[in-house]
């Protein structure tokens with residue numbers, strides 16, 4: 646009797662809940678990547694359409710540990726601990742290993758630009774997942790990455806931070822830092838001089854433009870292994886300058902994690 650009563654109550658609740666929940670579970674939603682209609686997926690917090698999901702698939706090819714460029718097998722012995730492309734063999738990078746998720750191109754480029762400049766923050770979680778996955782996949786193959794003790798985002802100048810409202814590198818690193826239990830230490834690296842946007846400059850002008858733009862905190866870095874995080878690497882001038890300052894401040898090692906390389 647009681648059981649039948651309970652069944653009736655639960656049937657009534659289901660009858661009520663169905664129409665209330667249906668719009669949440671079944672309706673099409675807008676893809677936060679491209680604005681197209683994407684079928685809503687109740688178990689995923691980000692409803693990307695199939696095209697955007699495809700664009701965010703990881704780059705699997707063996708890559709140069711200096712710049713992240715995919716390597717042909719004849720360029721570097723696959724058993725080498727840190728295979729380098731010819732350019733990085735000629736002029737070594739100051740960091741230990743660079744990890745990157747994919748190429749700054751096509752849909753991934755649109756997603757990053759949408760996140761960074763139009764503040765489509767719904768994309769942030771998806772890009773955070775990409776960054777975290779890139780690191781975890783690399784750390785599984787390269788145990789030295791597990792030695793990272795703190796995360797240092799490439800800083801924006803305070804004026805630019807004020808205009809944009811957020812430092813995309815710091816935001817992108819949050820999920821990885823939380824999962825790994827690593828502190829994010831923005832204070833370890835500060836931007837002390839304003840610079841022209843690097844996009845407007847060629848390679849040598851970039852290095853000149855960025856020189857002296859950062860100050861690193863020895864108190865936070867001395868003797869420690871740091872993971873320097875940025876969203877996009879172009880020539881790497883900014884990351885090189887940051888790494889040099891951190892090493893000069895006594896960091897034992899700097900590894901670099903970027904979402905994509907242009």
Ligand SMILES: [Zn+2]
Pocket residue numbers: 676677678679680681693694695696697698
């Ligand atoms: Zn889409």
Ligand SMILES: [Zn+2]
Pocket residue numbers: 709710711712713714729730731732733734
């Ligand atoms: Zn390289």
